[in-house]
Amino acid sequence: MTDVTIALDGRSYDVAIGRGLLEEAGARIAALKPKGVLHVATDATVADLHLQALLASCEAAGLRAVPHILPPGEASKSWSFYEDLSERILAAGVERGSMIVALGGGVIGDLAGFVAATMLRGIDFVQIPTTLLAQVDSSVGGKVAIDTKAGKNLVGAFWQPRLVLADLGVLDSLPLRELRAGWAEIAKYGLIDDPAFFAWCEANGKAALAGDDALRAQAVAHSVRAKARVVAADERESSGVRALLNLGHTFGHALESALGFDGQLLHGEAVAIGCCMAFDLSVRLGLAPLEDAQRVRAHFANVGLPTEPPAGVGDADALLALMQTDKKVADGRIVFVLTRGIGRAFVARDVSPDDVRAMLGDTLKK
Ligand SMILES: NC(=O)c1ccc[n+]([C@@H]2O[C@H](COP(=O)([O-])OP(=O)(O)OC[C@H]3O[C@@H](n4cnc5c(N)ncnc54)[C@H](O)[C@@H]3O)[C@@H](O)[C@H]2O)c1
Numbered sequence: 549m550t551d552v553t554i555a556l557d558g559r560s561y562d563v564a565i566g567r568g569l570l571e572e573a574g575a576r577i578a579a580l581k582p583k584g585v586l587h588v589a590t591d592a593t594v595a596d597l598h599l600q601a602l603l604a605s606c607e608a609a610g611l612r613a614v615p616h617i618l619p620p621g622e623a624s625k626s627w628s629f630y631e632d633l634s635e636r637i638l639a640a641g642v643e644r645g646s647m648i649v650a651l652g653g654g655v656i657g658d659l660a661g662f663v664a665a666t667m668l669r670g671i672d673f674v675q676i677p678t679t680l681l682a683q684v685d686s687s688v689g690g691k692v693a694i695d696t697k698a699g700k701n702l703v704g705a706f707w708q709p710r711l712v713l714a715d716l717g718v719l720d721s722l723p724l725r726e727l728r729a730g731w732a733e734i735a736k737y738g739l740i741d742d743p744a745f746f747a748w749c750e751a752n753g754k755a756a757l758a759g760d761d762a763l764r765a766q767a768v769a770h771s772v773r774a775k776a777r778v779v780a781a782d783e784r785e786s787s788g789v790r791a792l793l794n795l796g797h798t799f800g801h802a803l804e805s806a807l808g809f810d811g812q813l814l815h816g817e818a819v820a821i822g823c824c825m826a827f828d829l830s831v832r833l834g835l836a837p838l839e840d841a842q843r844v845r846a847h848f849a850n851v852g853l854p855t856e857p858p859a860g861v862g863d864a865d866a867l868l869a870l871m872q873t874d875k876k877v878a879d880g881r882i883v884f885v886l887t888r889g890i891g892r893a894f895v896a897r898d899v900s901p902d903d904v905r906a907m908l909g910d911t912l913k914k
């Protein structure tokens with residue numbers, strides 16, 4: 549069992565990583581002394597697989613848990629399901645001391661976290677991430693949001709959980725495609741500022757995805773520690789440090805939006821393609837060596853992630869227009885996370901749209 553603390557002034561919390569945490573969840577949540585009903589938000593797939601274990605452990609700990617089951621998939625991170633979940637919680641009974649538990653992947657975590665941030669002007673929540681992506685990234689750091697017609701995560705809040713329980717056992721039921729999508733966010737930590745970790749990913753990625761438990765545990769713990777450092781340094785993405793976690797996302801979010809969040813491209817897959825694009829643009833601008841861009845592509849391809857955008861994402865101008873809604877935009881200019889090579893990402897505020905258009909044009913032609 550590993551515990552990583554997210555150190556925040558007066559609001560620090562732990563991320564517990566290990567097997568068997570679902571069975572311990574009731575006792576650990578009860579220790580936080582929630583009042584009234586415990587609201588458990590989850591999706592139908594996760595409910596079938598893991599809800600009973602959570603409910604049993606809540607009952608054993610004397611908690612009255614009420615499940616709220618939503619459809620699986622990105623479409624649930626929307627205005628309509630924000631309303632739906634909020635109304636269900638209000639109808640079941642909620643007070644300021646009540647708590648929401650997000651049992652699921654990043655979709656449930658982001659949605660339930662945003663409902664928690666706004667319910668009665670803010671109630672506590674606990675993350676029980678059940679995808680690799682959610683364990684290494686979305687459950688940690690307090691970014692909660694829904695998607696809108698204009699783009700990804702555009703309405704949301706910074707709202708930190710009280711506790712994160714990353715049970716490695718639940719990953720046993722996660723489909724390989726979803727595991728791979730999570731790997732993109734793991735490798736991202738190496739690409740940002742940790743070349744040794746990227747090399748570790750190259751050496752161990754396939755075995756970790758194939759089910760090697762020790763390697764998975766190492767990947768999750770290393771990623772959570774990396775995210776913990778960034779969040780502690782720049783909780784609200786105001787100094788530029790946290791913006792580095794957006795490597796691959798300016799492009800990736802535009803690709804997801806272009807496809808209407810239809811599930812054709814998972815978030816982690818979009819991030820993998822987006823990281824390749826960030827490296828391609830950096831090479832084009834003479835900032836990064838071509839060999840590093842090739843290494844990134846080779847690693848993603850080796851673990852089974854896509855490295856080129858699918859058909860149907862539109863042309864370069866359409867993608868640029870979507871990037872204009874990115875939350876890093878400043879003074880009307882799109883801000884990119886670029887790189888001087890593996891482990892050397894930085895925030896670039898002066899990128900010419902012509903260079904981006906040219907890179908996208910070449911990529912979309914392939
Ligand atoms: N808040 C953040 O910091 C942050 C970080 C990264 C990503 N995100 C967001 O997270 C979302 C993506 O999250 P995700 O990749 O976890 O997707 P997801 O929540 O849609 O889960 C993926 C699929 O796996 C299923 N599933 C979940 N756990 C399972 C399990 N243990 N066994 C079998 N099936 C299981 C789900 O039902 C779903 O169909 C995106 O909306 C993205 O924007 C947020």
Ligand SMILES: O=C(O)C(=O)C[C@@H](O)[C@H](O)[C@H](O)COP(=O)(O)O
Nearest residue numbers: 685689691700701790793794797875
């Ligand atoms: O936690 C962060 O900060 C991140 O940027 C992590 C990303 O992986 C994640 O997808 C995040 O939701 C993107 O943030 P956004 O601010 O671009 O919506």
Ligand SMILES: [Zn+2]
Nearest residue numbers: 733797815819
């Ligand atoms: Zn992401």
